[in-house]
Amino acid sequence: MSDAPRTRVAIVGSAGKMGQTLVRLANEDPEIELVTVLDQGDAMSALAAFPGAVAIEFSSPSGTRGLAEIAPSAGVSIVSGTTGLDDAAVRALDEASRKVPVFTAANMSIGVHVLGVLIERAIAMLGPGFDLELVEAHHRRKVDAPSGTALKLASIAQSARGAASLVHGRRPDLRAARSREEIGMHAVRGGDVIGDHTLYLLGDGERLELTHRATNRDLFAHGALRAAKWLSTQPPGHYGMEHLVGSASP
Secondary structure (H helix, E strand, O other): OOOOEEEEEEEOHHHHHHHHHHHHHEEEEEEEEEEEEEEOOOOOHHHHHHOEEEEEEOOHHHHHEEEEEEEHHOEEEEEEOOOOOOHHHHHHHHHHHOOEEEEOOOOHHHHHHHHHHHHHHHHHHHHHOOOOEEEEEOOOOOOOOHHHHHHHHHHHHHHHHHOOEEEOOOOOOOOOOOOOOOEEEEEEEEOOOEEEEEEEEEEOOEEEEEEEEEOOOOHHHHHHHHHHHHHHOOOOOEEEEHHHOOOOOO
16 A cells, blocks of 8 residues: 555535445545545534545535635635536635635546547537537436536537537527527436436538446546545646646546
8 A cells, every 4th residue: 555645535515426425435545534524504614623635525506605615714625516506606616716726627527528628629620511419418306407517518619619609409489490600408307317418510411429428426426536636736726627637647
């Protein structure tokens, strides 16, 4: 076993599905020391007892905001995987990043990050002659739609296409073909789907389908724990998957 110090981790949102997975995997990881777990009703101020730790949170926009507001004074870094953040939570994270390291990602999967890179390159190489439609599917209990991952991928597609507008589904009151300046987005909810995202690039006589399918929730927790280990050695700032991927071997 390596003599290197273990990364001290706190789990915020420990009662949720992702929180439970994080607790299990953190306890199994010899490079992680799980110092505390917090959930709804627990005071964020308890983190002050663990300066230098990395708080990983998959909770809610209000939970994210509460963590971001206490993190600088508590001296803890933040890895946030919560989606559907409101403006107040985003501002709180940005403010915290001035004093402590903050890592945010709508999806902690390395594969989803690579999908984004492939989307950017494919759109640039194919040119404007291909129509773009993004479809995502999640379990029936997911609250936000479209998913945070879908919105991130759509943003990448918009930047690559240039000035394209994002249209959610089809307007029933508008009987018109999709224009070249539009990117369609569709959210599917049902069953126990963990997360599927597909960008269709549709041309005349051919099409490409770039897809990522999550088949195990553990992959998101593994990504968050990897981010925590990396973040523990970084200076204050706001980081994302583009900083983590390629910075070190998995």
